Amino acid sequence: MITSSNEVLISTNGLTKQFGEQTSVDNVDLQINRGQIFGFLGPNGAGKTTTIRMLLGLMKPTKGEVKLFDKSFNNNRLDILRKVGALVEAPSYYRNLTGYENLKISSEILGVTKQRIDEVLEIVRLTEVSDKKVKQYSLGMKQRLGIALALLGSPELLILDEPTNGLDPSGIHEIRQLIKRMPRDFGITVLISSHNLAEIEMVASHVGIIQSGKLKFHGTLEELKGDNKPLVEIKVNQPAKAKEILMQQQVHAQIKGDMLFVENFDGPVYSINTKLVSNGFEVSHLVEKVQTLEEIFLDLTGREGAL
Amino acid sequence: MFRHVLTAEWMKLKNNWVVFPVLMAPLLILLLQYANFRIRYSSVVKEGDIPWTVFIEQHSVIWAVLILPVLSALLSSMLIMTENSDNNWKYLLVLPIKRGEVYFAKMALVVLFLIISSIILGGGMVISSIILNLPGEIPITQLLQTLSAALIGAFAVLMIQFWLSIRFNNPGIPLAVAICGTVSAIFLLQSAFTRWLPWVYPYLVLPIRLNENINISWYMFQSLLVGLLCLLAGFREFARRDI
Numbered sequence: 001m002i003t004s005s006n007e008v009l010i011s012t013n014g015l016t017k018q019f020g021e022q023t024s025v026d027n028v029d030l031q032i033n034r035g036q037i038f039g040f041l042g043p044n045g046a047g048k049t050t051t052i053r054m055l056l057g058l059m060k061p062t063k064g065e066v067k068l069f070d071k072s073f074n075n076n077r078l079d080i081l082r083k084v085g086a087l088v089e090a091p092s093y094y095r096n097l098t099g100y101e102n103l104k105i106s107s108e109i110l111g112v113t114k115q116r117i118d119e120v121l122e123i124v125r126l127t128e129v130s131d132k133k134v135k136q137y138s139l140g141m142k143q144r145l146g147i148a149l150a151l152l153g154s155p156e157l158l159i160l161d162e163p164t165n166g167l168d169p170s171g172i173h174e175i176r177q178l179i180k181r182m183p184r185d186f187g188i189t190v191l192i193s194s195h196n197l198a199e200i201e202m203v204a205s206h207v208g209i210i211q212s213g214k215l216k217f218h219g220t221l222e223e224l225k226g227d228n229k230p231l232v233e234i235k236v237n238q239p240a241k242a243k244e245i246l247m248q249q250q251v252h253a254q255i256k257g258d259m260l261f262v263e264n265f266d267g268p269v270y271s272i273n274t275k276l277v278s279n280g281f282e283v284s285h286l287v288e289k290v291q292t293l294e295e296i297f298l299d300l301t302g303r304e305g306a307l
Numbered sequence: 308m309f310r311h312v313l314t315a316e317w318m319k320l321k322n323n324w325v326v327f328p329v330l331m332a333p334l335l336i337l338l339l340q341y342a343n344f345r346i347r348y349s350s351v352v353k354e355g356d357i358p359w360t361v362f363i364e365q366h367s368v369i370w371a372v373l374i375l376p377v378l379s380a381l382l383s384s385m386l387i388m389t390e391n392s393d394n395n396w397k398y399l400l401v402l403p404i405k406r407g408e409v410y411f412a413k414m415a416l417v418v419l420f421l422i423i424s425s426i427i428l429g430g431g432m433v434i435s436s437i438i439l440n441l442p443g444e445i446p447i448t449q450l451l452q453t454l455s456a457a458l459i460g461a462f463a464v465l466m467i468q469f470w471l472s473i474r475f476n477n478p479g480i481p482l483a484v485a486i487c488g489t490v491s492a493i494f495l496l497q498s499a500f501t502r503w504l505p506w507v508y509p510y511l512v513l514p515i516r517l518n519e520n521i522n523i524s525w526y527m528f529q530s531l532l533v534g535l536l537c538l539l540a541g542f543r544e545f546a547r548r549d550i
Binding site for chain 2: 053056057058059060077078079081082084086087088089090091092093094095096097101104105106108109110111133146149153
């Protein structure tokens with residue numbers, strides 16, 4: 001299982017980026033600890049990539065600060081980057097070269113051995129096509145090459161920006177399996193951004209939800225789910241009367257149409273049923289509804305926003 | 308570290324066609340002038356001229372005015388294009404290297420290719436002169452001086468083109484500037500007022516008889532100065548840019 005330590009690998013404080021009038025990232029405070037798989041979630045254009053570019057020192061924040069491994073970029077850029085592997089916005093790499101040659105170029109800079117190149121090719125299962133030119137690669141293969149390149153320097157922190165964008169279901173599955181292995185098998189902390197909730201739900205231990213540049217939620221997946229209590233939906237023959245009866249039990253129901261709704265109900269749902277039936281009501285429908293993550297996500301990010 | 312970045316940049320050039328302009332540019336001039344001297348020898352070399360002096364002048368003028376500026380633009384563009392068009396800056400610049408190392412490694416390679424091209428031209432001229440049976444001894448010093456002067460004169464243009472290539476994603480922009488600059492240079496040479504334009508420096512630094520009234524060293528200095536300023540400005544912009 002994932003063991004998350006208290007060592008903070010990424011922290012941002014009031015991180016803000018403005019492009020002219022437009023504020024693309026607005027006062028974002030992130031904290032990611034060692035061992036986490038942090039899912040950075042948000043609709044397209046919410047500021048995920050901009051945040052990641054600032055985390056990697058590709059872009060200077062307008063305001064606020066970024067610390068990786070408790071160091072800021074100003075004087076420690078190279079020290080930080082040596083411990084980070086990243087895949088940002090799916091580059092095409094050097095298309096006229098083979099996958100192997102692409103890795104070789106980076107190995108020259110990172111100072112890693114040929115053996116490590118073979119290892120990362122093995123991890124992303126590209127060994128067989130490593131002497132094909134990258135322009136012949138499928139999108140999925142290119143993404144895997146990107147992950148191989150990010151892993152090449154044996155990083156402690158892996159930052160992946162939309163790694164499954166544009167992949168088919170089997171490609172997505174494959175990348176997901178790969179990401180899940182990172183903390184477990186290699187001790188690598190992962191930040192993965194996505195606009196796809198289901199995907200994050202399947203891999204991440206912690207999530208940050210960003211919308212229009214603002215961080216709407218930051219915590220574990222359980223906290224995200226735990227925040228919401230069930231909604232009880234009741235269909236009964238005399239709703240108005242039933243409402244009064246329930247009121248005596250400190251249960252606040254609302255009538256909508258011919259249904260009764262009880263929000264944020266704490267106790268066991270059968271107690272409502274027992275109460276109603278014992279008072280002679282005819283209950284034809286009683287359902288406990290828990291908001292799905294998708295609904296929580298939509299509530300947080302606003303349903304009108306493009307997804 | 309710079310050595311590793313340079314090696315990495317060198318490795319990227321495989322299958323990149325960069326050899327093509329490096330070879331073709333001097334070959335084009337050599338063939339043109341070979342034909343010129345073969346067919347029109349009597350009208351090119353006048354009474355009292357030293358054939359080799361004319362030979363060097365004829366090659367170097369076209370080389371300096373037309374070829375070097377365009378070649379500088381083309382090579383800069385070719386070395387930088389892959390990073391721009393395929394979104395590779397984001398990958399390259401999260402590697403633990405300084406942005407300056409990338410900038411200067413690429414530039415060093417462009418300079419190297421220009422020198423190789425010049426050497427091919429010089430060597431080709433010697434071979435061409437032998438085939439043409441050009442009378443007189445080969446003036447090696449004069450040849451080297453002229454070709455080196457052209458390179459120094461092209462320094463400013465190279466720095467401008469390099470900056471433009473790295474600044475704009477679209478390789479059409481630096482190439483358009485190169486073509487406009489080169490074409491206008493042919494006319495702007497004529498007037499003393501427009502001689503501050505970098506595209507005329509490669510010609511004005513040539514130690515040839517047409518430049519007898521021109522202070523060659525001054526234009527060399529001007530080229531180096533403008534070049535260095537552009538180099539610093541370009542590097543500063545690149546080092547601070549949001550990628």
